[in-house]
Amino acid sequence: MTAQVIGSEAQANPVKDQSQLRQKRMIADHYKRLSTAREDGRKVVYTFVPGNLTELLGALDLLPVLPEINALQSGMRGKSAGYIAEAEKAGHSEDVCSYVKCDLGMSLKGNLGPTGEKMPAPDALLLSYTGCFTFMKWFEILREQYQCPVLMLHVPYQGDGSITPEMRRYVVDQLRHEIVPALEKIAGKKLDEAELGRRLAASARAEDDLVKVWESGKKRPSPVDGYFGGVYYVGPIFSAFRGTEEAATYYQELRTEVDARAARGEGPMTPDGPMGKEKYRLVVEGPPCWTSFNDFWHMFSSEGAVVVASTYTRVGGLYDTGFRHDPEHPYESMADYCLGCYTNLNLPSRVDLLERYVKEYEADGFLVNSVKSCNSFSVGQLQMMRILQERTGVPGGFIESDLVDARYFGKANISNRLQSFFQMVEARRARKDLPLPPPVEGRLLQLGRTA
Amino acid sequence: MSDPAEASLQKAKELVEDLDFKHVTSWKTEHPGALVVGHLPIYVPRPLFEAMGCLPVTIFGGGDQLDVVRGDSFFQSYICHLPRSTVELGLRGSLDAFDAFVFPSTCDVIRNLSGMWKMLFPKKAVAYLDMPQNFSPELGGRFYAAELRRVAAMLVQSGAKPLTSEALSLAIVHENQRQALLDELQALRTQEPWRIRASEAYLATRAGTQLAASDHSTLLLELLKGFRERPARAYDNARVVVVGSFCEQPPFGLIRTLEQSGCDIVVDDFQLGLTAIRGPIPLREGEEPLDSLVRAFLVQGTPTACRYVGNAPKGQALLTQIKQHRADGVVFLAASFCDPALLDQPMLEKALDDAKVPHTSVKFSENTAQFQPVREQAGAFGDSLKLWGGRP
Ligand code: SF4
Ligand code: SF4
Numbered sequence: 001m002t003a004q005v006i007g008s009e010a011q012a013n014p015v016k017d018q019s020q021l022r023q024k025r026m027i028a029d030h031y032k033r034l035s036t037a038r039e040d041g042r043k044v045v046y047t048f049v050p051g052n053l054t055e056l057l058g059a060l061d062l063l064p065v066l067p068e069i070n071a072l073q074s075g076m077r078g079k080s081a082g083y084i085a086e087a088e089k090a091g092h093s094e095d096v097c098s099y100v101k102c103d104l105g106m107s108l109k110g111n112l113g114p115t116g117e118k119m120p121a122p123d124a125l126l127l128s129y130t131g132c133f134t135f136m137k138w139f140e141i142l143r144e145q146y147q148c149p150v151l152m153l154h155v156p157y158q159g160d161g162s163i164t165p166e167m168r169r170y171v172v173d174q175l176r177h178e179i180v181p182a183l184e185k186i187a188g189k190k191l192d193e194a195e196l197g198r199r200l201a202a203s204a205r206a207e208d209d210l211v212k213v214w215e216s217g218k219k220r221p222s223p224v225d226g227y228f229g230g231v232y233y234v235g236p237i238f239s240a241f242r243g244t245e246e247a248a249t250y251y252q253e254l255r256t257e258v259d260a261r262a263a264r265g266e267g268p269m270t271p272d273g274p275m276g277k278e279k280y281r282l283v284v285e286g287p288p289c290w291t292s293f294n295d296f297w298h299m300f301s302s303e304g305a306v307v308v309a310s311t312y313t314r315v316g317g318l319y320d321t322g323f324r325h326d327p328e329h330p331y332e333s334m335a336d337y338c339l340g341c342y343t344n345l346n347l348p349s350r351v352d353l354l355e356r357y358v359k360e361y362e363a364d365g366f367l368v369n370s371v372k373s374c375n376s377f378s379v380g381q382l383q384m385m386r387i388l389q390e391r392t393g394v395p396g397g398f399i400e401s402d403l404v405d406a407r408y409f410g411k412a413n414i415s416n417r418l419q420s421f422f423q424m425v426e427a428r429r430a431r432k433d434l435p436l437p438p439p440v441e442g443r444l445l446q447l448g449r450t451a
Numbered sequence: 452m453s454d455p456a457e458a459s460l461q462k463a464k465e466l467v468e469d470l471d472f473k474h475v476t477s478w479k480t481e482h483p484g485a486l487v488v489g490h491l492p493i494y495v496p497r498p499l500f501e502a503m504g505c506l507p508v509t510i511f512g513g514g515d516q517l518d519v520v521r522g523d524s525f526f527q528s529y530i531c532h533l534p535r536s537t538v539e540l541g542l543r544g545s546l547d548a549f550d551a552f553v554f555p556s557t558c559d560v561i562r563n564l565s566g567m568w569k570m571l572f573p574k575k576a577v578a579y580l581d582m583p584q585n586f587s588p589e590l591g592g593r594f595y596a597a598e599l600r601r602v603a604a605m606l607v608q609s610g611a612k613p614l615t616s617e618a619l620s621l622a623i624v625h626e627n628q629r630q631a632l633l634d635e636l637q638a639l640r641t642q643e644p645w646r647i648r649a650s651e652a653y654l655a656t657r658a659g660t661q662l663a664a665s666d667h668s669t670l671l672l673e674l675l676k677g678f679r680e681r682p683a684r685a686y687d688n689a690r691v692v693v694v695g696s697f698c699e700q701p702p703f704g705l706i707r708t709l710e711q712s713g714c715d716i717v718v719d720d721f722q723l724g725l726t727a728i729r730g731p732i733p734l735r736e737g738e739e740p741l742d743s744l745v746r747a748f749l750v751q752g753t754p755t756a757c758r759y760v761g762n763a764p765k766g767q768a769l770l771t772q773i774k775q776h777r778a779d780g781v782v783f784l785a786a787s788f789c790d791p792a793l794l795d796q797p798m799l800e801k802a803l804d805d806a807k808v809p810h811t812s813v814k815f816s817e818n819t820a821q822f823q824p825v826r827e828q829a830g831a832f833g834d835s836l837k838l839w840g841g842r843p
Contacts (some may be wrong), residue, residue, distance in 0.1 A: 004586065091800055093785075093793040095529070095814075129584055129759075134760055136584070137794035144765060146799055152584055152759055154591065157562055159554075159579025164601075170594035174585055245822045346564025346579070349538070372529040375790060379534065379563035382525050387570060442535075443523035 013121045019254040020134075023235055026250070028115065030063075030240050035117035037063055043186050046122040046142065051130025051155050051338035055199035055243035055325065056180070060187040064240045065119060067138070068423040071102040072316075073114035075290030075404030083109065084405055097373040098405040100138045107145065114147040121146050125184050126179070130155040131343030132376040151182045154215070155338040161349040171335035193197040197327035199243030206237055206325040207253035211320050216258050217308040218361050219277035223261035225268040226361075227307035231288065238316030243325075270301040279304030280425050283357045285350075285384065286369040286377055287312045291406035299418050309357040311350070314342035321353070347380045351387050358392045365425040372408050372447055386439045395428050397421030398440040400447045408447055456677025460668060462649060463658035467703075470517055470540065473659060475548045478506050486550040486611045491537070491561045493700040493757060494727035495553055495580060496744050498622035499599055503611040508549070509660035509724055512536035515702040515818045525567070531788040532816045533699035534564050541572060551576035551609050553602060557698060557757050558791050576609040578602045584759040586749045596745045619740040624804055625664040627731035632671040633659075639678060641717050641776045644690065649716035650706045656722040657700075667713045688715040689836035692778045694769065694799065695785035695792040697723035697755060701815045708822040709782065713833035717776045720755070727753050756795035765795075766802020773808060779836045782829065783812040811834060 006177045016024075036257075037044050046065045046274055074080045075133035083105025084098055090108065106112070113119040127139045127150050143150050153174055156167045192359055213233055224230070226404050233254060261268075267275035271294045282300075285306045289296050300307065317323070318340050326333035338344075345353070358366055368385055370378045387394040399417050402408035418447050428434050454460075466474055475487050486505040500507040513519060513536030522539030540546050552575060554565035565579040580616030581598055603614045612618070636655060640647050649656075655674045659667035691714045700721060709718055720726075732747040736742060754760050754768040773781070781803055785792035796812065803810050811832040813825050 082742075091797040093796070095788045096790055096793050133562070133757075134790055134794065137791070140760070141794070141798060143762075144801065149762060152761070154584040154759075156581045156594070157556065157579060158564055159562075159581065164597075166594060166597035166601075170583075170585075170590065173590050173593075177590065178585070178587070347563055347568070348569055350566075351570070370527055372527075375530065375559040375563070378527055379530055379560050380525075380567045382527070383567050383570060439524070441524040442526045442528070443520070446528050447559060 002140065009200060013224075017253075017257045018251055019257055020232075022246070022250050022253060023232070026236060026241055026246055031113055031115040031117055034063055034065065034113065034120055035121045041177070043123040043188075044120045045124050045126050045183070045186070046139075047126040048130070048132075048135050048341060049238050050129050050341040051128035051153065052239070052242075052316065053126065053128065053153075053179070053334060054240060055196060055203055056183065056191070056334065057126070057195040058151050058199055058243050060183050060188055060189065060191055062183065066239050066387065067103040067120065067142075068099050069239055070106060070113060070119070071099040071404055072290045074102050074106055075406075076109075076293055079106075080291060080404035081406055097134045097138075098403055099373060100134060100141070102404045103138070104141065122148050124148055124182070125150045126183070127152045128155060128338060129153060130338050131157070131341050132374075134376070149182070149186075151179055153179050153338070155344065158345050158349065161346050162339070163336060168332060168335050168337060168405070171338060172331045175331050175334060193330070196330055200258075200325040200327040200330055202245055202248045203237075203243045204326065206242065206248045206251040207317070207319045207324050209248075209255040210234070210237055212255050213251070213258050214309065214313075214320050216262050219262050220362075221265065222268040222281065222306050223258050223266060223268060225270070225275070225301075225307050226313060227284045227288065227310035228270070228293075228300065229268050229311040230310055234313050264281065267306060271297055272301060275301055275306065277304050278306050280365060280422060281306055281308045281361065281363045283308060283354060283361060283363045283366040284310040284312070284369065285354055285366065285381065287371050287374065288369065288405055289371070289401040289409050290404050292409045292411065295411060296414070299415055302420075303422050305422065308361040308363055311354065314353075316341065318342055320347075343376045347384065351384050351391075354384065354388055355391050357388075357435075358388065358394055363394060364429055365395050365397060365421065366392070367399065367421065370398065370400045372400070372402045376401065382440055382442050386403055389436050389439075393436070394419070395424045395437050397424070400445065410448075452678070454539045454547055455680040456651070456674055458671040460654055463654040463670060463674070466658040466661045467654055468516065469661075470513060471545050472508070472548060475506070475508060479548055482506070484610065485491055486606060486609060487548060488606065489546060489549040489552055490553040491555060491556065491557065491564065491722045491756065493557050494582070495555050495724070496599065496748070497664065498605060498619060498626045498732070498744060499614070499741075500606070501625065502619040502622040503603060503606055503614055505551075505606060505611050506663060510537055510540065510546070511657075511660075511700050512817055513540055514700060515820065517705070519818070519819075524678055529788055531699055531786050532818060533559060533786070534560055536817065537564070537565070538571070541568070549575070550671050551578070551606055554579050556581045557639050558789075560790075561698075576605050578605050582748070582758075586752075586761070588746065588749060590743050592749050596741060596747060599741060599744065610707045614741070616740050620734055620742070622664070622775065623732050623734055623740055623743060625668070628727075628842055629659065629668045629671070629686070630666040630731055632675065633725060635675055636671060637718065639675070643683065643685070644688070644715035645686055647678050649693075649710045649719060650703065651678075653703075653706055653719075653721055656725060659725055660722065688713060689780065690715050690717045690776070690778045691780050691782050691833075691836070692717065692769070692773055693719035693721070693782045695756075695783050695789070695796065696721050696815070697792070699786035699789060699817050701784060702817060703817060703824055705815055705825060708826050709784075709829050712826055712829035714782070714829060716782075717778055718772060723753065723755060727755065735756065756791035764802070765798040769799055770802060770806055770808070779809070780832065781808060781810040782832065783810060784813055785812075787814050787816050
């Protein structure tokens with residue numbers, strides 16, 4: 001799972017903000033570096049978004065590739081259907097995560113990355129096993145393909161809703177005794193701890209600014225969309241750039257731009273231009289559907305619905321509950337970062353977080369987009385909805401789709417459900433005594449293929 | 452002439468089919484004050500619970516005998532069936548006699564179900580047990596030992612006896628005795644598959660997930676005696692390994708269908724939870740038995756879809772198994788939407804292709820009622836194995 005949309009034309013803001021231009025440049029440069037990595041003698045490490053160790057890789061001069069991001073990019077560029085078909089032809093089940101199949105299909109078709117340049121094969125696969133079981137299988141499959149070492153970092157799950165000293169120690173010890181030495185071997189050099197510290201400090205600055213951007217969603221109108229716009233905002237911090245000065249500058253710029261928008265009383269920018277009057281303030285749980293990202297966004301923005309906070313934008317790091325990378329405690333804070341990613345929280349903690357968002361961001365509805373691919377996200381969402389509705393008194397809505405398998409995006413169906421949801425929010429706002437909608441019954445749901 | 456194994460098989464069948472867990476209630480009556488700990492598949496270290504006076508009982512969902520209504524309403528259509536029927540069992544009160552629940556780190560479904568359970572049944576003790584994916588004693592081993600102590604502490608809080616080294620050593624001895632008998636059962640099956648049908652071995656093994664190790668040993672001794680004494684005629688069927696149904700269980704009728712289709716299932720992973728550690732757990736002089744339990748998990752763990760294999764080639768363990776049990780082919784039998792099994796399968800298929808071992812694949816759900824397509828597919832597969840052979 002990841003949340004990053006990199007330099008995509010999808011954000012069709014005619015007048016690009018400084019931060020947007022910067023992000024686009026950063027990404028283009030990164031893909032350029034990757035495309036010449038072999039000639040330049042640089043080593044490449046594939047890794048996942050939740051629990052990524054970008055500062056560490058950067059300090060060792062290793063280039064990260066995030067297969068989830070390639071997959072979502074392929075989805076946005078209309079390439080995922082072909083890639084998924086290729087993987088299914090090669091024996092991968094229709095039932096499993098479409099990110100995996102999209103990535104495998106991409107590599108079977110020549111491994112051309114989002115910019116059309118060939119992606120280098122990995123020198124190692126850094127398996128940060130954080131918040132999702134599929135990650136392990138994904139890299140087992142890639143290892144068969146690339147015949148390169150896998151470095152496993154097992155990040156325990158917050159089963160009881162907290163990080164215990166034993167959990168932290170386990171991750172720290174793996175980092176110190178296995179991951180760092182293995183990465184040093186691949187990099188061919190020792191880790192410069194001072195450089196790691198500098199990078200962690202840059203991360204913390206970026207994290208501070210990002211949190212301010214998130215919190216601006218509490219304003220009325222919200223100057224940001226914390227879901228559709230939010231996936232752009234997390235681009236640098238969830239991927240190859242956390243810990244770089246450039247990413248820190250990006251977040252500084254972004255924060256300034258958002259503050260300025262808020263001061264002018266403006267809402268967020270959308271693919272159709274500036275958002276009109278803010279009618280609904282929503283909290284969203286679950287990932288977006290990348291293959292129809294703009295259509296999906298339009299269904300909200302055209303109705304005046306702004307997502308003031310979302311959980312998907314916390315899968316690569318949960319910063320608004322206080323966590324920051326800490327150069328004074330590099331290993332401990334890297335461990336806490338991994339342990340704290342959203343899908344590594346147990347269900348009660350996820351409900352608590354959503355409740356907090358609904359209340360603090362004064363949302364008048366919450367919506368679950370349940371994706372077929374992702375058990376990590378999806379299992380338990382129907383129960384989460386019931387509890388959340390009881391606790392917050394605001395109505396919940398439920399839609400289903402998939403990340404990059406367009407066969408599961410039923411546009412008309414989703415649009416109809418959203419319409420009824422908005423009507424319900426409207427009605428409840430007018431009359432608080434109206435009953436909340438009955439719980440969504442899983443047995444009545446049948447996510448079918450549309451094609 | 453009556454089958455000397457029949458009475459014991461009937462006992463096993465009753466345990467397996469008892470969706471109201473009456474045997475759990477009876478056990479509690481016989482053991483006043485002792486706790487029953489329900490756990491989800493695949494593996495938990497059962498001796499730990501037994502040492503604390505608890506009865507560990509595996510909950511495999513509701514199979515095809517349970518009408519799932521309320522449980523279904525909690526899950527989307529693209530999630531496997533086991534959590535639905537498990538929630539159904541909980542909501543209909545079938546698990547009321549259980550005092551605590553342990554959810555091992557098998558997959559994201561069981562992982563998230565642990566949180567759902569906490570919210571659905573707030574009065575019950577619930578633990579998520581994270582098995583290490585790092586197998587170094589100083590790293591994964593230390594963490595796992597802490598996990599076991601944490602779960603033990605939760606059980607003590609719920610009224611279980613505190614863990615002592617003596618009790619744990621004894622529980623490990625009992626577990627080792629059971630394992631030796633399970634090995635005997637497997638050896639007999641490999642040597643003389645006509646003597647024990649796969650469905651019978653299934654009942655014999657699965658019954659043990661509802662019993663204390665020593666009670667299971669008693670049952671296994673009876674069964675082994677019965678199997679050995681029953682008249683049987685040797686024949687030469689195609690021999691297959693069944694892989695992929697280690698959690699949600701195929702309906703009993705489906706296992707019967709497979710074995711009637713002309714293949715002998717000489718080995719399977721239906722009850723992986725009881726065979727997740729290979730060989731006896733060694734108890735060493737001067738070592739805490741908890742550390743023995745941990746070490747066994749680290750170094751004797753059976754490679755499964757849920758266990759990281761490190762840099763060892765994928766499928767190696769399956770090929771060894773095929774050789775060891777002289778199998779001709781493999782039937783992949785995964786539950787629909789089972790990520791671990793379905794993500795593992797293409798890698799195993801590739802290893803089989805490279806070794807020229809024939810294989811076929813079938814998906815099921817625990818409440819599948821249509822066996823005819825499976826009958827046909829497995830029949831055709833068995834015929835092809837007999838015609839062209841497959842043994843590598
Ligand atoms: S299952 Fe979910 S978290 Fe895991 S890789 Fe797929 S989308 Fe990401
Ligand atoms: S059947 Fe598979 S996916 Fe479902 S709970 Fe079991 S292991 Fe997990």
